[in-house]
Amino acid sequence: MHKRELQRIIGDYLFLSPQLILYVGLTILPFIIAIPVLFTDRANFSDPEVNSVGLSNFTRILEDDTVKDVYWPALMRTVRFTLLNYIMVYAFGLTLALLMFEFGMKTGFFTIIFLPWMISGLALGYIATMLLSPNTGTLNLLLLEYGILEKPINIKLPSGTTVILPILVGWKAAGFNMAIFLSGMLGIPTETIEASIVDGATYWQRLFRIYFPQMIPSFVIATIFCLLGSFNLFDELVALGGLYENPEARFLSIVFFQYGFQMDRLALGMTLAVETGVPLVVLGMMLQRLQRRFDY
16 A cells, blocks of 8 residues: 555554544443333332333334323324425425525525525524514514414414425425535536536426436435434424423434433333334445445
């Protein structure tokens, strides 16, 4: 191995090391440490009496009625939100990417669209709660004033949470998703687009026969991020009352937190999280392989 190549490899690892250290320290090590806990009845981190329970924690979602009545409805809410959120990925992200690609990428516009991604989910949830307060919310008052609504929206009611939350999260992630789709569009050879225009192809023909087929890797990446992000959603749910007064915002992440830190059933909460997370990781790896296949 040449000295220059060795220096390049060392340099690459030095650039990767901060992220790698964080990933190992905050993800891999906690997961390894948590594995023995899954087979116990540990109530919390300071529990002095911990007993082995074998695989009973893993079978509770099928056998324990108290767990089933909480877990499966939360799973259905999470899956429903994931599907709606996936629609928002394209409604916001893809639309903005197409506008940026066709009309020119303006730095200021890109920054404005990307700004919501910098806002914390908790702050965003509280802002939405204030804007859509039934009695004093600015947005509700405007919609009522102009006759768009007959009665105010209450974001903490089941109907309000179901409709508003995907829009809220989709708007927040619009800049992030736009960047994913825009990177796919910028990879399309300019000659291909120009040739289609010369041949008389309409915009919709270019969209479905040139743009989208070559953007499949970007679609797969957006799908992975949407899937994992939807199941990891937490801060916005807390702001919408998921921990207390709003059952419709009680997604799986809230259930795991409640079992682990509010109900002193830490081992069970961690087991439910692992049972949910492992299939998602496997699905994400399969989608990643699909993305690489289309890249090749």
